[in-house]
Amino acid sequence: MRQAIVYTExxxxxxxxxxxxxxxxxxxxxxxxxxxRLLVRISGQRVQIGDAVREVESPLTYPIFEVIS
Amino acid sequence: MRPVHVAGIGKTAFGALAGRxxxxxxxxxxxxxxxxxxxxxxxVEAVYVGNFDAPSFTGQNHLAPxxxxxxxxxxVPATRFEAACASGGSALFHAMQAVASxxxxxxxxxxxxxxxxxxxxxxxxxxxxxxxxxxxxSIGATFPAIFAxxxxxxxxxxxTTREHMAAVAVKNHYNASLNPQAHLKKVITLEQALxxxxxxxPFTIYDCSLVSDGAAALWITSEPSAIRVAACAxxxxxxxxxxxxxxxxxxxxxxxxxxxxxxxxxxxxxIDIAEVHDCxxxxxxxxxxxxxxxxxGGSGPWVASGATSLTGSLPVNTSGGLKAKGHPIGATGVAQxxxxxxxxxxxxxxxxxxxxNTALAQNLGGSGATSVxxxxxxx
Numbered sequence: 001m002r003q004a005i006v007y008t009e010x011x012x013x014x015x016x017x018x019x020x021x022x023x024x025x026x027x028x029x030x031x032x033x034x035x036x037r038l039l040v041r042i043s044g045q046r047v048q049i050g051d052a053v054r055e056v057e058s059p060l061t062y063p064i065f066e067v068i069s
Numbered sequence: 070m071r072p073v074h075v076a077g078i079g080k081t082a083f084g085a086l087a088g089r090x091x092x093x094x095x096x097x098x099x100x101x102x103x104x105x106x107x108x109x110x111x112x113v114e115a116v117y118v119g120n121f122d123a124p125s126f127t128g129q130n131h132l133a134p135x136x137x138x139x140x141x142x143x144x145v146p147a148t149r150f151e152a153a154c155a156s157g158g159s160a161l162f163h164a165m166q167a168v169a170s171x172x173x174x175x176x177x178x179x180x181x182x183x184x185x186x187x188x189x190x191x192x193x194x195x196x197x198x199x200x201x202x203x204x205x206x207s208i209g210a211t212f213p214a215i216f217a218x219x220x221x222x223x224x225x226x227x228x229t230t231r232e233h234m235a236a237v238a239v240k241n242h243y244n245a246s247l248n249p250q251a252h253l254k255k256v257i258t259l260e261q262a263l264x265x266x267x268x269x270x271p272f273t274i275y276d277c278s279l280v281s282d283g284a285a286a287l288w289i290t291s292e293p294s295a296i297r298v299a300a301c302a303x304x305x306x307x308x309x310x311x312x313x314x315x316x317x318x319x320x321x322x323x324x325x326x327x328x329x330x331x332x333x334x335x336x337x338x339x340i341d342i343a344e345v346h347d348c349x350x351x352x353x354x355x356x357x358x359x360x361x362x363x364x365x366g367g368s369g370p371w372v373a374s375g376a377t378s379l380t381g382s383l384p385v386n387t388s389g390g391l392k393a394k395g396h397p398i399g400a401t402g403v404a405q406x407x408x409x410x411x412x413x414x415x416x417x418x419x420x421x422x423x424x425x426n427t428a429l430a431q432n433l434g435g436s437g438a439t440s441v442x443x444x445x446x447x448x
Binding site for chain 1: 205
């Protein structure tokens, strides 16, 4: 699975109606080795700028990443 | 291109205006504008409407002829402009082009939005539509979240603090307390701003602009009058945050500003007063840098020092800004011009600044996908 570095992040408390039941949740823009970036959902432990993260398998349509500890 | 003037302004109060419809608000702003310009509905040659999403907020589409007809303006072309939160600025930009090029002598610009009949979660959902629907809103990103991520990066790269951002909120709330037409006239302290309810970290509700109803209108004309549009420039940038090389600067604002300063033949240091797009506190700080008022990364300490207060070297958002005057999306870019003109005429009451001969407005759409920079000068 893909690995990347957290470029920026936030924890959302006030969510749109479609995601309201999941709040608070964290999203991040991550940078891949080829310098491209992607907005992803973070699962598990909260991450900060500079943290290494990897993609986790998910049945959902959007990319989900977790911290590499 | 010939000179263009703003010869009339009209604006409703901004707020959660229960019982006031979209149509009703637009009619009030247009009538006030025509009265101010000394014109009648039969003088209007075209109507340019700035509106973000009346279809989602109120169920009303085909907005421009709807509003024009309601205001008693018949037969002439009426067109809606949508550029997210820069819808009003974009309507102004295109009206300005039409008059400058000689297509029309007189264009009426009206910006309007009716937002407060929806729940907060529904509003967040509608606003998220101004981002990248496939890559951003689909994973649960909100606009506060997008700007919160910009703030995190600005803090990381330049040492900007939550206190620097809160200083924007404190200033703009104070200014709005002196503006009878503002949505919130409540003075806040730095401590209150920092301790507000979290929205998207590091933002509290005090870092975010308001959800408001309101309308504003402008009379754009080739006839010489006291206020000249010295420049009006619109530029675009990536819609998606992940596509920006550096998210601590909004390239569209820099492009629009460079073009506007060149058109007007002036520099950033010549600006006496500005209304900028403080949809979030960090957006006002970044605007200070992108508009060339302060060096990259230096906006936090500069704004916190009081440089942009009513008595500072460059008063910014003397109306209270989007933060406290309110942010009825489509009306915002038009209202910024109304507020600057009140200052330029010396009619800004308790918030009047000492010098307002050259004024700048910056109206941003999305996280920087559209930016409109307008410069006004006293003729």
